[in-house]
Amino acid sequence: MGVLEGRFGDNILITSVDKVFDWGRSRSLWAVTFGLACCAIEMMCTGASRYDLDRFGTFFRPSPRQADLMIVSGTVTFKMASRLKRIYHQMADPKWVIAMGSCAICGGPYWQRGYSVVKGVDQIVPVDVYIPGCPPRPEALIAGLLELREKVIMKEKVLAKAAQEA
Amino acid sequence: MTTEELLEILKAKFPGLAFELAATKPDSAIRVPAEKIGEVAAFLRDEPTLRFDMLMCLSAVDRKGSFEVVYHIFSMTNGHRSVLKVFVPTEKPQVPTVGHIWRTAEWHEREAFDLMGVEFVGHPDLRRILLPDDWEGHPLRKDYKTAEEYQGLRTAYDNLNDTPDLAWELP
Numbered sequence: 001m002g003v004l005e006g007r008f009g010d011n012i013l014i015t016s017v018d019k020v021f022d023w024g025r026s027r028s029l030w031a032v033t034f035g036l037a038c039c040a041i042e043m044m045c046t047g048a049s050r051y052d053l054d055r056f057g058t059f060f061r062p063s064p065r066q067a068d069l070m071i072v073s074g075t076v077t078f079k080m081a082s083r084l085k086r087i088y089h090q091m092a093d094p095k096w097v098i099a100m101g102s103c104a105i106c107g108g109p110y111w112q113r114g115y116s117v118v119k120g121v122d123q124i125v126p127v128d129v130y131i132p133g134c135p136p137r138p139e140a141l142i143a144g145l146l147e148l149r150e151k152v153i154m155k156e157k158v159l160a161k162a163a164q165e166a
Numbered sequence: 167m168t169t170e171e172l173l174e175i176l177k178a179k180f181p182g183l184a185f186e187l188a189a190t191k192p193d194s195a196i197r198v199p200a201e202k203i204g205e206v207a208a209f210l211r212d213e214p215t216l217r218f219d220m221l222m223c224l225s226a227v228d229r230k231g232s233f234e235v236v237y238h239i240f241s242m243t244n245g246h247r248s249v250l251k252v253f254v255p256t257e258k259p260q261v262p263t264v265g266h267i268w269r270t271a272e273w274h275e276r277e278a279f280d281l282m283g284v285e286f287v288g289h290p291d292l293r294r295i296l297l298p299d300d301w302e303g304h305p306l307r308k309d310y311k312t313a314e315e316y317q318g319l320r321t322a323y324d325n326l327n328d329t330p331d332l333a334w335e336l337p
Contacts, residue, residue, distance in 0.1 A: 124319070
């Protein structure tokens with residue numbers, strides 16, 4: 001901890017401002033209300049009382065200006081692509097994106113013949129966490145959120161993990 | 167009322183027109199000359215014994231060489247239903263609109279125009295309804311070829327290794 005170690009009395013913690021902020025961000029990932037297809041049904045279910053996303057500090061906000069997180073839940077069509085990008089740009093930094101379900105990851109069942117479907121939302125916006133499934137269960141979405149929480153609060157650890165896997 | 171009975175009524179009302187019975191399954195249909203579909207539809211709706219007051223569905227089929235426009239009609243007053251079919255050549259796919267007879271038809275015709283490229287003559291607002299306005303071609307045609315790109319995004323599925331660079335900027 002360096003020079004500040006032991007300079008203050010008991011019950012006083014020392015940390016860096018960034019760490020406090022990241023901790024706060026990771027515990028209050030407000031998601032923009034934005035659903036595209038059947039994955040959105042599963043996402044709404046996750047937000048409702050049985051799975052209760054509020055426990056993890058994730059609320060759905062009606063405006064991208066108030067949101068930190070975009071859950072791309074469903075099939076992204078080419079017509080939707082520019083709108084999706086616009087919503088992403090309207091969100092304030094720092095912001096994160098979850099690609100939920102096969103469609104958002106790679107086009108899903110439309111990967112071959114879907115003339116109107118974007119083959120992966122990562123062609124439009126940067127994605128932090130991919131959640132496979134068609135659609136993923138609410139538990140999977142929660143697992144993805146917890147993974148993202150880890151990514152927000154422990155950047156070094158995540159980077160090290162990625163380097164190890166590469 | 168069976169399709170055969172309806173055919174007899176139509177033949178009596180429009181003696182000059184070449185109606186045909188298409189004995190298709192599950193519903194047999196009446197083939198109507200394309201240029202007269204408006205008059206026939208108006209008669210079917212307004213004749214008290216028929217009173218086909220609802221267009222349940224209007225769809226288009228690519229028969230390779232011709233397009234088939236299918237009208238599923240229903241009478242809520244009398245409780246009977248029937249099917250009309252119109253054939254137009256692929257080179258000149260023009261069908262008169264029935265939007266002024268059944269308002270439902272306006273959006274259905276826009277959809278048939280959007281995906282199949284059938285042109286509905288007299289339609290008040292014949293724009294694409296599902297695809298973006300700058301889309302090229304009509305995707306449900308048998309000879310449709312998917313474009314390589316749309317607004318800089320690749321339409322084909324690529325492996326992660328050859329995914330193009332992220333398109334960051336707003337259009």
